Amino acid sequence: xxxxxxxxxxxxxxxxxxxxxxxxxxxxxxxxxxxxxxxxxxxxxxxxxxxxxxxxxxxxxxxxxxxxxxxxxxxxxxxxxxxxxxxxxxxxxxxxxxxxxxxxxxxxxxxxxxxxxxxxxxxxxxxxxxxxxxxxxxxxxxxxxxxxxxxxxxxxxxxxxxxxxxxxxxxxxxxxxxxxxxxxxxxxxxxxxxxxxxxxxxxxxxxxxxxxxxxxxxxxxxxxxxxxxxxxxxxxxxxxxxxxxxxxxxxxxxxxxxxxxxxxxxxxxxxxxxxxxxxxxxxxxxxxxxxxxxxxxxxxxxxxxxxxxxxxxxxxxxxxxxxxxxxxxxxxxxxxxxxxxxxxxxxxxxxxxxxxxxxxxxxxxx
Numbered sequence: 001x002x003x004x005x006x007x008x009x010x011x012x013x014x015x016x017x018x019x020x021x022x023x024x025x026x027x028x029x030x031x032x033x034x035x036x037x038x039x040x041x042x043x044x045x046x047x048x049x050x051x052x053x054x055x056x057x058x059x060x061x062x063x064x065x066x067x068x069x070x071x072x073x074x075x076x077x078x079x080x081x082x083x084x085x086x087x088x089x090x091x092x093x094x095x096x097x098x099x100x101x102x103x104x105x106x107x108x109x110x111x112x113x114x115x116x117x118x119x120x121x122x123x124x125x126x127x128x129x130x131x132x133x134x135x136x137x138x139x140x141x142x143x144x145x146x147x148x149x150x151x152x153x154x155x156x157x158x159x160x161x162x163x164x165x166x167x168x169x170x171x172x173x174x175x176x177x178x179x180x181x182x183x184x185x186x187x188x189x190x191x192x193x194x195x196x197x198x199x200x201x202x203x204x205x206x207x208x209x210x211x212x213x214x215x216x217x218x219x220x221x222x223x224x225x226x227x228x229x230x231x232x233x234x235x236x237x238x239x240x241x242x243x244x245x246x247x248x249x250x251x252x253x254x255x256x257x258x259x260x261x262x263x264x265x266x267x268x269x270x271x272x273x274x275x276x277x278x279x280x281x282x283x284x285x286x287x288x289x290x291x292x293x294x295x296x297x298x299x300x301x302x303x304x305x306x307x308x309x310x311x312x313x314x315x316x317x318x319x320x321x322x323x324x325x326x327x328x329x330x331x332x333x334x335x336x337x338x339x340x341x342x343x344x345x346x347x348x349x350x351x352x353x354x355x356x357x358x359x360x361x362x363x364x365x366x
Contacts, residue, residue: 004124004126006123006124006126007124010120010123010124013116013117013120014331015036019031019033019325022320022323022325026320026321026323028323030323031323031324031325032323032324032325032343032347032350032351033325033341034324034325034326034340034341034342034343034347034351035325035326035327035339035341036227036327036341037162037192037222037301037302037303037341038221038222038225038227038341039222039223039224039225039227039274039302040341040342040343040344040347041225041273041274041277041344042225043224043225043226043260043264044224044225044263044264044267044270044271045267045270046263046264046266046267046270047224047225047226047260047263047264047267049263050259050260050262050263051256051259051260054255054256054259056255060255061251062251062253062254062255062257062258063255063258064250064251064252066086066253066258068258068259068262069086069231069258069259069261069262070084070086072262072265073233073261073265076265077205077235078205079205079208079235080238082238082241082242083208083235083236083237083238083241084233084234084235084241085233085234085236085241085244085245085248086231086232086233086234086248086252086253086258087231087232087233087234087248087252087253088230088231088232088249088252088253089219089221089227089230089231089232090189090191090217090218090219090221090232091117091232092230092232092248092249092252093217093232093233093234094117094118094121094187094189094217095117095121096244096247096248097154097185097187097215097234097244097247098118098121098122098124098125098127098154099121099125099247100243100244100246100247101153101154101185102121102122102125102126102127102153102154103125103126103127104126104127105151106127106128106151106152106153107127107128107129107130107149107151107152107153108122108127108128108129108130108152108153108154108155108156109130109132109144109147109148109152109154109155109156110129110130110131110132110144110155110156111131111132111133111134111139111140111144111156111157111158111161112131112132112133112134112333113134113137113161113163113164113332113333113334114134114139114156114158114161114162114333115156115158115161115162115189116331116332118156118158118187119131122154127153128151130147130152132144132147134164134333136166136297137161137164137165137166137297137305137334138161138164138166138168139157139158139159139161139166139168141157141168141172141173141175141176144176145176145179145180148180148181148184150181150183152181152184153183153184153185154184154185154187155180155184155185155186155187156187156189157173157176157186157187157188157189158189158191159173159188159189159190160190160192160195160196160299160300160301162191162192162301162303163303163305163327163329163332163333163334163339164297164299164305164334165192165297165298165299165300165301165303165304165305166297166298166299166300167196167198167201167300169198169200169201169202170200170201170202171200173188173202173204174202174207177207177211177214180213181213182212182213183213184213185213185214185215185240186211186213186214186215187215187217188204188214188215188216188217189217190204190216190217190218191217191218191219191221191222191232192222192223192300192301192302193218193223194222194223194224194271194274194275195222195223195275195278195300195301195302196300196301197275197279197300198300201300204216205235208235208236208237209237212237212239212240213240214236214237215234215235215236215240215244216234216235216236217232217233217234218232218233218234218235219231219232219233220232220257220260220261220264222302223271223274223275223302224261224264224265224271225264225274226257226260226261226264229254229256229257229260229261230253230254230257231253231254231257231258231260231261277344277345278302278342280345281342281343281344281345281348282299282304282342284345284348284349284352285304285306285340285342285348285352286298286304288352288355288356289306292356292359294306294307294308295307295309302341302342303339303340303341303342304339304340304342305329305332305334305337305338305339306337306338306339306340307329307334307336307337308336308337308338309336310336310362311330311335311336312328312329312330312334312335312336312337312338313328313330315328315338315355315358316328316338318354318358319338319351319354319355319358322354322357324350324351324354326338326339326340326341326351327339327340
């Protein structure tokens with residue numbers, strides 16, 4: 001069979017190990033997963049009630065246009081319903097954009113040390129990938145502009161960035177978008193938008209009418225706690241959305257996901273509570289890292305990237321054996337670091353205690 005050469009050379013996305021898998025491997029009863037940036041507090045009670053009261057038929061296809069959530073979300077964001085596209089999580093929206101715009105003979109620009117699926121999908125589509133080295137875990141926007149030419153179809157900006165948690169301020173972002181050629185689509189990936197507290201972070205929704213070459217990606221997987229239901233969305237001008245829609249699968253978001261997303265939007269108090277608890281959790285990590293002289297990136301997300309100055313897999317394996325699943329930085333472009341999702345107070349205390357044990361054992365060996 002004649003598969004694409006680039007597909008045969010690619011490694012599938014490697015998610016963090018499941019809780020059950022780690023339990024079996026190490027014979028543990030209790031596992032705390034802090035690897036995939038899920039909301040440790042789950043979803044709103046309103047979501048659970050909506051799912052429990054669902055009385056529809058599982059034999060029927062979902063609404064392919066996602067009409068109800070489209071109307072609710074468009075009203076909340078202050079955009080037209082036709083300015084939205086829905087995907088099976090942000091991952092599918094990234095895939096849709098790549099499918100519609102990337103192909104051999106053209107290129108795409110992104111930073112190193114950012115979300116891996118930008119590059120992954122570009123390779124599948126046969127486009128040239130231009131990775132611009134990040135600076136201290138941040139996008140080098142000026143260098144990214146220099147990498148763009150007349151054959152650049154997409155430029156990816158993850159804000160705040162995964163896996164570093166760094167963000168781009170309003171002035172720098174506006175300056176960048178203003179200078180990107182109008183023929184190049186700027187993808188502003190804001191998966192962690194709801195967690196941001198920086199005062200100079202730009203609420204970018206107003207920009208979609210100002211810039212015809214901009215699309216914003218957001219998701220219900222993170223702060224809203226709906227990762228297992230897989231629903232994300234993009235916001236752009238109507239022309240871009242119309243062009244992308246044919247690349248979208250006909251029934252790509254499920255009925256329960258659409259209903260759950262509506263219920264989640266109706267409980268903004270819950271989202272604010274999660275945001276506040278997340279900031280408190282980050283402070284736990286900051287204090288610990290400062291006390292133990294560990295380098296880290298200040299984060300505007302629900303995770304923290306900590307540099308242990310040793311092989312990240314070593315830290316990962318040590319914590320996993322003690323019942324804590326985190327993410328080694330080796331596969332994320334930061335080989336001596338570990339990315340840790342911020343959990344509850346107790347979960348944070350537990351993993352920090354295990355990290356202290358690691359540091360103590362290593363210092364004894366050295």
